Amino acid sequence: MTQDAQPTNPISGRMFERASAVLPAGVGSSARSVRAGWAPYPPFIAQGTGSRVTDADGHEYVDYLLGLGPMLLGHRNAEVTDAVIRAISERGTVFGLPHELEAEAAEKVCAAVPSLDMVRFANSGSEAVGTAVRLARTFTGRNKVLRFEGMYHGWMDTVYWSNHPKLELAGPDDAPVPVPAGKGMAPHVGDSLVIAQWNDVAALERALEANAGEIAAIITEPMMLNTGCIMPVDGYLAAMRDLATKHGAVLIFDEVITGFRLARGGGQERFGVLPDLTTMAKGIGGGFPVAAVGGRREIMELVADGRYSHSGTYNSNVMATAAVSATMDILARPGTYEALDRHGAMLLDGYREIATRHGVAHEVQGVGPVGQIWFTDAPIRTYRDAARHARPDVFTAWWREMMARGVLFHPSQDENLFVSTAHSDDDIAFTLEAADASVRAIVAAGLA
Numbered sequence: 198m199t200q201d202a203q204p205t206n207p208i209s210g211r212m213f214e215r216a217s218a219v220l221p222a223g224v225g226s227s228a229r230s231v232r233a234g235w236a237p238y239p240p241f242i243a244q245g246t247g248s249r250v251t252d253a254d255g256h257e258y259v260d261y262l263l264g265l266g267p268m269l270l271g272h273r274n275a276e277v278t279d280a281v282i283r284a285i286s287e288r289g290t291v292f293g294l295p296h297e298l299e300a301e302a303a304e305k306v307c308a309a310v311p312s313l314d315m316v317r318f319a320n321s322g323s324e325a326v327g328t329a330v331r332l333a334r335t336f337t338g339r340n341k342v343l344r345f346e347g348m349y350h351g352w353m354d355t356v357y358w359s360n361h362p363k364l365e366l367a368g369p370d371d372a373p374v375p376v377p378a379g380k381g382m383a384p385h386v387g388d389s390l391v392i393a394q395w396n397d398v399a400a401l402e403r404a405l406e407a408n409a410g411e412i413a414a415i416i417t418e419p420m421m422l423n424t425g426c427i428m429p430v431d432g433y434l435a436a437m438r439d440l441a442t443k444h445g446a447v448l449i450f451d452e453v454i455t456g457f458r459l460a461r462g463g464g465q466e467r468f469g470v471l472p473d474l475t476t477m478a479k480g481i482g483g484g485f486p487v488a489a490v491g492g493r494r495e496i497m498e499l500v501a502d503g504r505y506s507h508s509g510t511y512n513s514n515v516m517a518t519a520a521v522s523a524t525m526d527i528l529a530r531p532g533t534y535e536a537l538d539r540h541g542a543m544l545l546d547g548y549r550e551i552a553t554r555h556g557v558a559h560e561v562q563g564v565g566p567v568g569q570i571w572f573t574d575a576p577i578r579t580y581r582d583a584a585r586h587a588r589p590d591v592f593t594a595w596w597r598e599m600m601a602r603g604v605l606f607h608p609s610q611d612e613n614l615f616v617s618t619a620h621s622d623d624d625i626a627f628t629l630e631a632a633d634a635s636v637r638a639i640v641a642a643g644l645a
């Protein structure tokens with residue numbers, strides 16, 4: 198992928214032209230669009246196998262995009278694929294009535310994630326978050342939701358605010374204001390949101406005190422993974438837990454990315470802090486579209502007694518629950534997370550070493566099989582640090598060089614690098630060779 202006069206992927210170019218006539222922006226989700234950085238057009242993918250994908254023009258890439266996260270087991274994991282095919286051929290697809298696989302999958306998910314007594318399946322992370330917020334409101338009888346600048350919790354009106362606001366619209370550092378992430382949202386929803394900087398206990402305390410008795414939920418990722426990768430500072434999540442309890446707010450961990458990835462029990466296991474409700478999606482189904490919301494029995498039972506109605510024609514369908522059940526079995530095998538951690542560390546340590554050796558200002562952050570490299574000469578601890586100090590121009594130059602050398606990841610530094618169980622030592626070695634050559638090239642071109 199380069200922007201040369203002679204594109205190296207003309208077949209993708211033709212596919213993009215065809216798609217653009219019938220699909221807005223030529224793609225199915227905005228994160229795949231030219232506007233999101235896939236210039237001059239995204240590579241069209243022909244197939245994926247394990248840790249690699251091949252584009253329509255025949256280029257093979259080691260894949261760190263991993264479908265934006267779901268392909269934790271690599272592409273077309275044979276066990277999950279077989280389980281889904283078998284379930285369809287033996288049972289069907291959608292019944293509008295319960296079936297046995299549903300409880301089987303739910304038992305396995307509750308066994309894996311420390312804070313879950315009960316769980317309900319959904320079809321996307323956005324839906325799961327929408328349900329978690331409503332459950333929190335029902336449970337507390339309060340209305341407001343405290344969310345952090347720089348996080349993304351899906352596209353529901355309730356939370357699709359202040360993801361990556363322009364700083365000139367976002368208010369002072371110590372008193373951020375809600376900024377809608379796009380048009381089409383009812384403006385009054387902003388009144389139900391309290392925005393705070395992440396990684397700052399005093400800021401959280403101030404926001405809770407200023408809205409005492411009104412906050413239904415605090416929603417956070419256990420680590421910030423929608424502004425690149427930002428780790429929680431020591432003690433931050435534990436302090437958030439204590440403050441949520443003190444103020445009677447439901448603590449929601451949005452583990453759509455971290456779930457089943459940072460550990461079998463997700464970020465809550467890895468960081469040792471338990472939320473009241475958890476949302477899960479990308480790691481839960483081995484690449485099949487499925488999500489879940491779960492948590493403490495007394496909150497989840499609001500669904501059972503009808504105070505909150507959780508609906509969805511496709512919830513708990515046969516494909517989804519078969520995929521979850523098979524994925525949970527694979528993830529429970531000894532050694533799974535040791536291998537993910539080892540390959541993640543090889544990649545991130547390798548990036549650190551290469552950027553340091555070439556004298557490029559950077560900060561690599563990550564844990565287990567997820568992370569990101571920031572090109573910056575200042576530490577990144579909050580969204581505003583990233584907005585002020587990170588260098589998207591250097592990241593874009595680096596991304597172009599890496600893509601040209603067969604390494605796939607998202608062109609935006611706000612996304613992540615994902616390692617799967619299918620990645621091998623050879624994949625990482627190949628990637629680090631490409632990284633060395635890419636950094637050398639951007640330094641030589643005066644771009645870093």
Ligand SMILES: Cc1ncc(COP(=O)(O)O)c(C=O)c1O
Nearest residue numbers: 321322323349350351451453454
């Ligand atoms: C933390 C987080 N929450 C929620 C979502 C929304 O999930 P989905 O795209 O499945 O609706 C995402 C998607 O990227 C996410 O990263």
